[in-house]
Amino acid sequence: MIGVMLVRIDAAVNGDECYSEQTTKNARKPMPRKLNCWEFKNCGREPGGTNVESLGVCPAAVSTEADCINGGVNAGRVCWAVAGTLCYGEQMGTFAAKMGDCLQCDFYGHVVREEGYQCVSVPVLLNKIAVNG
Numbered sequence: 001m002i003g004v005m006l007v008r009i010d011a012a013v014n015g016d017e018c019y020s021e022q023t024t025k026n027a028r029k030p031m032p033r034k035l036n037c038w039e040f041k042n043c044g045r046e047p048g049g050t051n052v053e054s055l056g057v058c059p060a061a062v063s064t065e066a067d068c069i070n071g072g073v074n075a076g077r078v079c080w081a082v083a084g085t086l087c088y089g090e091q092m093g094t095f096a097a098k099m100g101d102c103l104q105c106d107f108y109g110h111v112v113r114e115e116g117y118q119c120v121s122v123p124v125l126l127n128k129i130a131v132n133g
Contacts, residue, residue, distance in 0.1 A: 034114065036061070036076025037085075040107045045086060059084045065129045069120050070111055077111050081125050095126065 009050065027119045038044070038061055045058035052057035063075035070077035075093050083094045090117030092098040099122075103109050112119050120128075 018074075023088070031120065034071040034077060035110075036072050036074075037079040037107050040110065043086060055086060058086060063112070069128070070115050078120065078125055080105070080108055081129060091114065101131065 021023035034050045036046075038046040038049065038058060043049070043055075043058065045055055046061040047051075047057055049057075049061075058079075060075040061073075063082050066075035066078045066081070067073065069075075072078065080099060081095055082130050083092070083098075085098075087098065087101055092101070
């Protein structure tokens with residue numbers, strides 16, 4: 001079972017890199033490049049992807065409100081919080097409607113394991129998207 005997750009929300013964008021500002025008060029540490037959902041799942045719904053013409057661009061790939069969260073591009077590492085993503089070959093609805101499936105997703109598990117205690121919690125994530133969206 002997944003335990004309590006703490007927050008790494010103090011991420012900033014500088015060009016194409018994300019920075020975590022949690023290490024020390026005045027230090028900025030570049031975060032390593034991490035796989036986004038479209039890379040992990042190879043769905044081809046990222047801008048310019050192989051399935052964009054037939055399935056459209058995935059909202060997670062273009063949702064800038066979540067950029068850099070969990071080290072991802074746009075909402076690429078928090079796709080479970082974005083409505084309209086494609087899962088199991090069909091377009092998913094709202095967060096509330098799809099979260100049960102997302103908890104079983106291999107990519108969700110990958111992000112939670114990779115981020116560990118620094119993974120952004122779902123309530124904080126949804127609040128950030130709502131405030132900035």
